[in-house]
Amino acid sequence: MASEHDQRQRDDQPLLDPTAIRGLVAELGLRPTKQRGQNFVTDANTVRRIVGLAEVTPDDVVVEVGPGLGSLTLGLLHRARRVIAIEIDPLLAGALPATVARLAPARAEALTVITADALRVDELPEPPTKVVANLPYNVSVPVLLHLLATFDSWQHGLVMVQAEVADRLVAGPGSKTYGIPSLKLAWYASSRRVGSVAPSVFWPVPNVDSGLVALARRPPVETTANRAAVFAVIDTAFAQRRKMLRSALAGLVGSSAAASVVLEDAGIDPQVRGEQLEIADFARIAEALARVDRSGDSAGH
Incomplete structure (x- = not known):
């Protein structure tokens, strides 16, 4: 010192x-x-x-x-x-x-x-x-x-x-x-x-x-999703900035209807836009997407 x-x-x-x-x-x-x-x-x-x-x-x-x-x-x-x-x-x-x-x-x-x-x-x-x-x-x-x-x-x-x-x-x-x-x-x-x-x-x-x-x-967001998955959701949500999330995220799950299901599972209104959400919200969306992926894998076996 x-x-x-x-x-x-x-x-x-x-x-x-x-x-x-x-x-x-x-x-x-x-x-x-x-x-x-x-x-x-x-x-x-x-x-x-x-x-x-x-x-x-x-x-x-x-x-x-x-x-x-x-x-x-x-x-x-x-x-x-x-x-x-x-x-x-x-x-x-x-x-x-x-x-x-x-x-x-x-x-x-x-x-x-x-x-x-x-x-x-x-x-x-x-x-x-x-x-x-x-x-x-x-x-x-x-x-x-x-x-x-x-x-x-x-x-x-x-x-x-x-x-x-x-x-x-x-x-x-x-x-x-x-x-x-x-x-x-x-x-x-x-x-x-x-x-x-x-x-x-x-x-x-x-x-x-x-x-x-x-x-x-600060301490990391409490989530089971990894950083790459959360950042991928953020990038997709803001690729077309003014779109509602159900439309912006449609490409990740195949349709806006499927995206709505994911968002509702995450506790997010499908009609909101990305610029209204905090980082913890995007983490919850990534978790919900992971659940969809896991259920799809299970169905395929």
Whole structure:
């Protein structure tokens, strides 16, 4: 556990500013790509705000996805015991340790860089306790769900995503933005919007605002259905968003009449739409579908 004096020293350590960012970009000959969602934070106060909202402590092992030039990485290293940074771009991954060694030499050994696609990482050198990241816009939801599914040791997190995605992640039943991301995240965790971030703090400047979403893992839904089965029902229910569930799920059981029977068995009104249901409701539908499958198997023998 770090002393208060050690913590103050860490908090006083330098972070990247626009001048330092420009220097790194020139040094690396970097050309950010939209394909990899590369927008780098240039404002130190935004970094401090994110680290503060994430409540990073000296006991935390933090996973950061898409560290880029190291803006947030430095802020996290000033607080966390260890930062595991996953970076898909070999150029950026190779430069990050040197940046940390120059600006935070006392914390250089606390950084581990993994050069990989975060969606393919299924092993880490140490179980993480938090995820704090400026997630690439184009893969933010898949990456977040992968980290939740693959590493169950982390209980809290804070992610910066496109504002529209933030709204979808935290939406509740009945809202216009409620849908697949909201429900799949709800399988693992509760979420809340804790702030907004203006485009001006990034380079290159994106044409959208960003949102900060805080996550807290919660006990899994009590169900006999597995996650894949529940997620399959969710995907089917929202494939044609405005349809009543009995019509949306007809393809799973052969007809809307058969779907109505399944829904009634699950205690769900066949005329409701998917955006009106919670994650536990979809779990009950998956259970009812499994009962249909089992009875069909029994009849076939």
